[in-house]
Amino acid sequence: MSKTDVKDSEEAQEEPFIVVENVHKTYLLGVEGVAALRGVNVEIRQGEFVMICGTSGGGKSTLLNIIGTIDKPTKGRITLCGKQITPRTTDDELATIRLKHLGFVFQTFNLLASMTALENVELPLTFRGYGPKRRKEKAKKLLEKVQMGDRLTHYPSMLSGGEQQRVTIARALANNPGLLLLDEPTGDLDTLNTNNVMKILVDLNRKNGITLVMVTHDMNLISYATRTIFVRDGKVAYERTTKKEERQKKIAELEEAIRLGHDGNKQTDNLGVEGQGEEMDEDDERKQLLMKKALAGSHSVKKRKKKQTQQPTTIVTEDGQQQIVHSQSLIPICSSVRTPFDYDPVAFCSGLTEESMDCGYEIIVEKKKDKKTIFKQFPLNDNPYSNLRQGSIQNANQKILEREINDDDDGEEESDQNDQSSEVSQNKYDPKAEENPNPASSAMADPVEHQEPSELISDDAKQGE
Numbered sequence: 053m054s055k056t057d058v059k060d061s062e063e064a065q066e067e068p069f070i071v072v073e074n075v076h077k078t079y080l081l082g083v084e085g086v087a088a089l090r091g092v093n094v095e096i097r098q099g100e101f102v103m104i105c106g107t108s109g110g111g112k113s114t115l116l117n118i119i120g121t122i123d124k125p126t127k128g129r130i131t132l133c134g135k136q137i138t139p140r141t142t143d144d145e146l147a148t149i150r151l152k153h154l155g156f157v158f159q160t161f162n163l164l165a166s167m168t169a170l171e172n173v174e175l176p177l178t179f180r181g182y183g184p185k186r187r188k189e190k191a192k193k194l195l196e197k198v199q200m201g202d203r204l205t206h207y208p209s210m211l212s213g214g215e216q217q218r219v220t221i222a223r224a225l226a227n228n229p230g231l232l233l234l235d236e237p238t239g240d241l242d243t244l245n246t247n248n249v250m251k252i253l254v255d256l257n258r259k260n261g262i263t264l265v266m267v268t269h270d271m272n273l274i275s276y277a278t279r280t281i282f283v284r285d286g287k288v289a290y291e292r293t294t295k296k297e298e299r300q301k302k303i304a305e306l307e308e309a310i311r312l313g314h315d316g317n318k319q320t321d322n323l324g325v326e327g328q329g330e331e332m333d334e335d336d337e338r339k340q341l342l343m344k345k346a347l348a349g350s351h352s353v354k355k356r357k358k359k360q361t362q363q364p365t366t367i368v369t370e371d372g373q374q375q376i377v378h379s380q381s382l383i384p385i386c387s388s389v390r391t392p393f394d395y396d397p398v399a400f401c402s403g404l405t406e407e408s409m410d411c412g413y414e415i416i417v418e419k420k421k422d423k424k425t426i427f428k429q430f431p432l433n434d435n436p437y438s439n440l441r442q443g444s445i446q447n448a449n450q451k452i453l454e455r456e457i458n459d460d461d462d463g464e465e466e467s468d469q470n471d472q473s474s475e476v477s478q479n480k481y482d483p484k485a486e487e488n489p490n491p492a493s494s495a496m497a498d499p500v501e502h503q504e505p506s507e508l509i510s511d512d513a514k515q516g517e
C-alpha cells in the first residue's frame with residue numbers, strides 16, 4: 053500500500069482499503085472494563101478523505117488508533133493493506149505495517165525539541181536506512197512541500213503551532229505512506245493555521261492520492277472530507293457523504309481565504325491586533341499571527357496589549373552599539389520561542405527580531421533595573437535554551453504566568469522581577485540535566501517540576517549583564 057497514482061479522491065477506488073469488522077475495544081481499569089468501541093463496522097476506500105466526528109468519549113480516537121494499529125481490538129477484525137489484523141497479530145508485524153504504510157499526525161505535535169525541523173523529518177528516514185545525503189534531500193523536499201522550506205534549521209520551540217504541525221505532516225510523509233491518520237490535527241490551531249493545514253491535507257488527498265482518516269471536533273471542516281463517520285457511544289451513529297459540488301466549493305473558498313490572508317487584506321481580528329495596512333511581507337504576517345496566538349492563548353491579555361503599545365526600545369549590543377528595537381516585534385515572537393521567560397514582562401524576554409531572523413540568530417533580551425536593555429545573540433543551531441526540556445520550560449512558563457496573574461501591582465512586579473534577575477545570574481545551566489530526547493514523556497513526568505525558572509538559565513545569559 054504505497055502511494056498510488058490516484059489523481060483525485062472523488063475517483064476513489066471501489067475496493068475497500070480499510071475494513072473494520074465488528075470491532076470492540078474494552079479498556080480494563082482495575083477490575084472494571086470501559087467499553088470504548090462496541091461493534092464498529094467501517095469500510096474506507098483508497099483515495100478517500102474520511103473524517104471521524106462525534107461526541108467526546110464516543111470512541112473516535114480509539115477507532116483511529118485501532119485502524120492505525122497503535123491499539124489492538126479486543127474483538128473483531130481489521131483488514132489493512134490486504135493484511136488482516138487480529139488480537140493475535142504480533143507487535144513486530146504491526147510495527148512493520150506502520151513503518152511501511154502509515155503516517156500519523158496528532159494534535160500535539162510530538163516533535164523532538166532538541167532537533168531542528170529538518171532533523172525531525174529526517175528521523176523516520178534514518179529508520180528506513182536512508183544515508184545522510186539522501187535523507188537530507190528528501191526531508192528538505194518534504195518541508196518545502198508543506199511551505200516550510202525557509203524554516204529548516206528552526207527548532208520546534210522557534211516555530212508557531214501551525215508551523216510545527218506542518219513539520220509533523222512532513223515527517224509523517226517521509227515514508228511515502230498510502231494512509232495518513234490524523235487525530236485533531238487542527239485542534240490547537242487558529243483559523244489561519246487551520247486553513248493552511250487543511251489546504252495541505254486536501255492537496256495530499258486530491259493531488260497525491262493519499263488516503264486520509266482524520267478525527268475532528270470541528271464541524272466546519274467536514275466539507276473538506278469525502279465522507280464523515282459520526283461515532284457515538286462506541287458505535288457508528290451515521291455517515292454522511294459530501295457532495296462533490298459542496299466539497300469543491302469549500303476548497304475554492306479555502307484557497308480564496310488563504311490567498312486573501314497572504315495578501316494582507318484581513319488585518320484586524322477580534323483581539324484588537326491591528327495590521328500594518330496595505331501590504332505585509334511574510335515576516336510581518338508571521339509576527340501578527342504569533343501575536344494573535346499569544347493573545348489568544350494567554351490569560352494576561354491585558355498586559356500583553358499594554359506592552360504592545362510600548363515605544364521602540366534602545367538596546368545596547370555586546371560591542372556597545374546602540375540599536376532601536378520595536379518591542380512590538382519582540383513580544384509576539386518571544387511567546388513562540390517558549391523560553392523560561394516567555395511570560396515575564398520585565399525581567400527577561402527572548403525572541404527573534406526581524407534582523408536576527410535574517411542573520412540566523414536568536415536573541416535573548418534582558419531588561420535591567422535602569423531600563424536599559426541588553427541582548428545576547430546565539431546562533432539558531434547553538435542556543436543553549438533549545439536544549440531545555442520542553443516539560444521544564446512549560447512548567448517554568450506556567451509558574452511565571454501564575455505569578456504574573458497574581459501580581460496586579462505593576463510597581464511591585466517590577467521590583468520582584470528585578471530581584472529575580474539578579475538571582476537568576478547566580479544559577480548555572482546544565483545541559484546534561486536538561487537533555488531529554490523525548491519531550492512528550494518529559495512533560496508527563498517532570499523531575500524538575502518545582503524548579504524555579506531562574507534555575508534554567510545559562511551562564512551565557514549572564515554575559516549580557
Ligand SMILES: Nc1ncnc2c1ncn2[C@@H]1O[C@H](COP(=O)(O)OP(=O)(O)OP(=O)(O)O)[C@@H](O)[C@H]1O
Pocket residue numbers: 079080081086087088106107108109110111112113114115
Ligand atoms: N487507555 C484507556 N484506558 C481506559 N479507558 C480509556 C482509554 N482510552 C480511552 N478510554 C475510554 O474510552 C472511551 C473512548 O475514548 P476515546 O478517546 O476513543 O474517545 P473520543 O471520542 O476520541 O473522545 P474525545 O473527543 O474526548 O477525544 C472514553 O470513555 C475513554 O475514557
